[in-house]
Structures are given as C-alpha cells and as structure tokens.
Amino acid sequence: MPRGFSGIAALLADPTREAMLAALADGSALPAGRLAQLAGITPQSASGHLRKLLDGGVVSVWTQGRFRYFRLADERVAVALEALAGLARPRVTPAVVQDPRSAKLAAARCCYNHMAGSLGVALACALAKRAYIKIDGDAVALTRAGSRWAEEFGFAARATSVDRREVRLCLDWTERRFHLAGRFPGGVLQFLLETGHLVRQETRVLCVTPSGKLWFRGLGIEA
Amino acid sequence: MPRGFSGIAALLADPTREAMLAALADGSALPAGRLAQLAGITPQSASGHLRKLLDGGVVSVWTQGRFRYFRLADERVAVALEALAGLARPRVTPAVVQDPRSAKLAAARCCYNHMAGSLGVALACALAKRAYIKIDGDAVALTRAGSRWAEEFGFAARATSVDRREVRLCLDWTERRFHLAGRFPGGVLQFLLETGHLVRQETRVLCVTPSGKLWFRGLGIEA
DNA sequence: GGAACGTTTCACCGCGCAACGAAGCGAGCT
DNA sequence: AGCTCGCTTCGTTGCGCGGTGAAACGTTCC
Numbered sequence: 001m002p003r004g005f006s007g008i009a010a011l012l013a014d015p016t017r018e019a020m021l022a023a024l025a026d027g028s029a030l031p032a033g034r035l036a037q038l039a040g041i042t043p044q045s046a047s048g049h050l051r052k053l054l055d056g057g058v059v060s061v062w063t064q065g066r067f068r069y070f071r072l073a074d075e076r077v078a079v080a081l082e083a084l085a086g087l088a089r090p091r092v093t094p095a096v097v098q099d100p101r102s103a104k105l106a107a108a109r110c111c112y113n114h115m116a117g118s119l120g121v122a123l124a125c126a127l128a129k130r131a132y133i134k135i136d137g138d139a140v141a142l143t144r145a146g147s148r149w150a151e152e153f154g155f156a157a158r159a160t161s162v163d164r165r166e167v168r169l170c171l172d173w174t175e176r177r178f179h180l181a182g183r184f185p186g187g188v189l190q191f192l193l194e195t196g197h198l199v200r201q202e203t204r205v206l207c208v209t210p211s212g213k214l215w216f217r218g219l220g221i222e223a
Numbered sequence: 224m225p226r227g228f229s230g231i232a233a234l235l236a237d238p239t240r241e242a243m244l245a246a247l248a249d250g251s252a253l254p255a256g257r258l259a260q261l262a263g264i265t266p267q268s269a270s271g272h273l274r275k276l277l278d279g280g281v282v283s284v285w286t287q288g289r290f291r292y293f294r295l296a297d298e299r300v301a302v303a304l305e306a307l308a309g310l311a312r313p314r315v316t317p318a319v320v321q322d323p324r325s326a327k328l329a330a331a332r333c334c335y336n337h338m339a340g341s342l343g344v345a346l347a348c349a350l351a352k353r354a355y356i357k358i359d360g361d362a363v364a365l366t367r368a369g370s371r372w373a374e375e376f377g378f379a380a381r382a383t384s385v386d387r388r389e390v391r392l393c394l395d396w397t398e399r400r401f402h403l404a405g406r407f408p409g410g411v412l413q414f415l416l417e418t419g420h421l422v423r424q425e426t427r428v429l430c431v432t433p434s435g436k437l438w439f440r441g442l443g444i445e446a
Numbered sequence: 447g448g449a450a451c452g453t454t455t456c457a458c459c460g461c462g463c464a465a466c467g468a469a470g471c472g473a474g475c476t
Numbered sequence: 477a478g479c480t481c482g483c484t485t486c487g488t489t490g491c492g493c494g495g496t497g498a499a500a501c502g503t504t505c506c
Contacts, residue, residue, distance in 0.1 A: 005307035006241035009236040010236035017229070083302055084231050087299060
C-alpha cells in the first residue's frame with residue numbers, strides 16, 4: 001500500500017490496467033481471464049496487473065473454485081477514477097456532456113453474463129417479491145417456486161440452499177442497489193436474448209423489444 | 224492532453240512530481256527553481272517534469288520576467304489529488320485523522336513570500352475596506368493611501384496602476400477566497416516577521432505573537 | 447555592452463516495468 | 477486416476493522514462 005498519491009497513481013497509470021478498471025467501473029465482478037480478454041493481453045500478463053492492483057488495495061478478489069472474481073475494492077476507488085477521468089480532456093466538447101450511451105447503460109446493460117442497470121435491479125426486486133428468490137443479508141437462495149419458474153423457460157436452475165455460483169448479489173453502480181448475478185441470472189439473460197425479448201447493442205447496452213416489454217410486464221415491471 | 228484516466232494518472236505517478244504538486248496543493252504559485260529545490264532535483268529535471276504537467280493540463284504557468292510561476296491549473300486537480308491521497312493508506316491510523324498541523328496551516332501560513340490562510344484573506348479584506356488597495360475584477364492596484372501606509376512601516380511600495388508584480392490576487396485553497404500576492408504583500412510579510420509580529424514555525428506555518436495581535440487589531444482583524 | 451541568473455533544450459546513461467513463452471499449481475469433471 | 481481448465485510464477489526481452497551534465501536562450505541588473 002503506497003504512502004503518497006503517486007503510488008496509487010502509478011497503479012492507475014497503465015492503459016492495460018485502465019481497460020480492466022473501466023470494465024470493473026460499474027461495480028461488476030469479473031474473472032481474471034475475462035479481464036485479460038477485455039484488455040487484449042495474455043492471462044499471465046493480466047495476472048501480474050491484477051496482483052499489483054490487489055496489493056495496492058484498488059481491487060478486491062473473491063475466489064470461487066478455479067475462478068477469481070475481481071471488483072473495485074471500494075466506492076472511493078470509483079470516485080477517484082471519475083475524478084481523474086474528468087481531468088482528462090477537460091475542454092473538449094464542453095456541450096453535450098450527457099452521453100446518450102450513458103443513459104442507455106443506466107437503463108439496462110449486461111454485466112458479464114447477467115443484467116444490470118435499473119432493469120436488472122427491478123428484476124431482482126420482482127423475483128424477490130414473488131418469492132422466486134430469498135434474500136437473507138447478502139446471501140441469496142433460489143426457492144423451489146423460482147426453480148419451477150425457471151424451468152418454464154427451459155433453463156435449468158437448481159434450488160440450492162446458498163450457492164453463490166447459482167445466484168448472488170451484485171452492487172449496481174448506477175442504481176446503488178443490488179441486482180442478481182450468477183448462473184441463474186445468467187440463464188435468464190441468455191433466455192431473454194435467445195427469445196428476442198432483449199437485444200444486445202453496442203458494448204453492454206441492452207434494448208428491450210416489444211415482446212420483451214410484455215414479458216417484463218408479466219413480472220410487474222414496466223420496461 | 225491524455226484521453227483516458229491512465230494518461231493523467233501517469234503524470235501524477237512520479238514521486239518527484241508528487242513533491243512538486245504537494246507544494247502547489249494549497250493554491251500557491253511557485254517558480255520552477257523553487258519547485259526543483261523542494262523536490263530535491265536539478266532545475267533541468269524540474270523543467271522536464273513541469274513541461275509534462277503543463278502539457279497535461281495539471282498545472283498552469285504565469286511568466287514574469289525570467290521567472291515562471293507554476294500553480295495547479297484548476298480546483299478539480301486538487302480534488303483529484305485528494306481523492307488519490309485518500310486511497311493511499313486507507314486503514315492506517317484510522318483515528319487522529321485531524322492533523323493538528325492542518326488547523327495551523329488553515330489559520331495562517333506563508334505562501335511563497337506572502338501570507339495565506341484565514342489571516343491572509345482577512346488582511347486582504349481589511350486593506351480593501353480601508354482603500355489601501357483597489358480591486359477591480361481580478362486586477363488589483365495599490366492606492367496612494369496604501370502606498371503611504373506602506374511607507375509608515377519602512378518598505379517601499381509603488382502606487383502603480385496595475386502591476387501584477389506589485390500586487391495580485393491569489394486564490395486561497397483553505398478559504399476558497401482571494402488573498403494578496405506580489406512584492407507588496409511580500410513586503411508586508413517580511414515586515415511582520417522582522418518586527419516579531421509573526422514567527423515562522425515548521426514548514427509554512429505562521430504564528431501570531433502578542434504584539435502581532437495588537438498590530439492586526441489596528442486593522443480591525445482579531446487574529 | 448557585459449555579467450549574472452532562471453530556465454530550457456539536447457544527448458546520454460541506467461533503471462524499472464510491461465509483455466510474452468514456458469512451466470507449475472489447484473480445482474472441477476468424467 | 478487422468479484430463480481439462482483457469483490462474484499464477486518464473487525468466488527473458490525490449491521499450492519508455494527519469495536523472496544528470498553541457499550548452500543555449502531570454503531577462504534583468506550594472
């Protein structure tokens with residue numbers, strides 16, 4: 001852990017690490033291999049970068065089996081990243097500060113393999129309200145009713161007690177609330193994409209189709 | 224001007240540049256040579272660093288004769304620096320966050336060759352109220368009354384129209400208001416130090432003596 | 447004019463770090 | 477058990493950057 005701000009700045013000064021941190025900037029947790037892929041480097045290079053970021057306290061890690069999920073260590077990291085990003089190119093296009101993409105990203109986006117944004121948060125709330133999932137503290141479990149509901153749509157979902165691979169909470173950065181991550185939410189997203197209820201636009205942006213609006217309305221969500 | 228935050232971070236990632244920026248963190252403007260001295264490097268090294276910081280928009284420069292005064296380009300730079308510094312060593316000595324030195328620095332400090340802090344701001348207000356100086360926008364001029372007042376204390380001060388070397392405004396970082404910089408405020412500080420109204424403590428901290436309290440009271444300032 | 451001074455530019459040296467290939471570790475699957 | 481897969485560690489290469497000395501530029505003072 002460095003003493004002054006130059007040590008922290010050195011950790012953020014590499015373009016490759018910037019690509020990784022930008023991918024984590026929305027609060028999502030990504031495994032090392034995917035971060036390597038996003039940054040366009042080999043896994044062993046990414047491993048070195050992530051080790052530095054971890055030692056510097058910029059990211060935290062959560063090991064699950066052979067996967068190691070990395071995320072930003074703290075909200076203050078995201079704040080510092082935004083402060084730095086705001087310093088770069090300060091006087092370029094002073095108007096049009098509101099990026100139209102950011103609005104779409106806040107509405108609905110894919111976070112690795114599941115849904116995030118206000119739509120992802122609404123989905124999590126709806127599933128909890130219908131007792132398809134049961135939230136206890138930061139632990140989430142898929143109920144038998146939720147398992148049956150999942151089978152309706154053709155993707156298997158085991159009603160395990162507390163299996164973080166199956167379903168877990170993920171802090172949504174734009175909403176400051178939790179949405180769902182894991183295999184089960186991943187299956188939901190995959191189902192919605194395959195059936196055309198959602199279409200994937202440019203990087204990570206999700207767009208709700210007319211049939212998707214109907215599907216979400218069935219859960220009490222106005223998309 | 225870099226595109227992402229990694230470019231800006233690279234500018235802040237050098238310990239030598241950190242020393243320079245820390246010296247400028249209170250909003251003071253320092254010449255290149257003094258920054259080199261503070262950072263413990265040769266002038267030609269400092270010149271290279273300052274060129275990078277200038278190109279990156281981190282600092283701004285104001286040339287005066289053979290001197291080039293550097294300062295932080297923007298308040299947002301200071302905000303970003305604080306955000307980064309807050310990230311370094313987050314869990315070391317969680318108590319005693321309030322540095323007793325910072326309170327003294329906020330009360331009264333020397334900014335290169337003049338006074339800053341709440342005492343410096345109060346002095347600027349008192350001199351303006353007594354029409355010793357005339358503030359018009361960001362231009363400041365020493366009046367004839369101010370010139371006579373200065374001669375009482377033995378330091379020459381020319382009542383020029385608008386000479387930025389004589390007197391100019393300097394944004395006070397702790398007060399977010401302006402205090403005075405230039406030869407004339409420099410002469411005031413020199414006078415106060417020589418007469419024992421102020422004593423210089425550890426780096427940049429100024430302490431008001433009992434005789435100093437009387438002197439400031441004569442200007443309507445309770446130090 | 448000449449000298450002193452603050453600053454910048456240039457050329458060079460040396461260290462540090464990011465990238466990869468190869469190999470090793472550990473967990474999960476059959 | 478053997479295999480696959482994700483990740484890490486080790487060793488190497490090569491580029492980039494910070495540091496200094498030498499020299500040039502511009503300003504100020506005599």
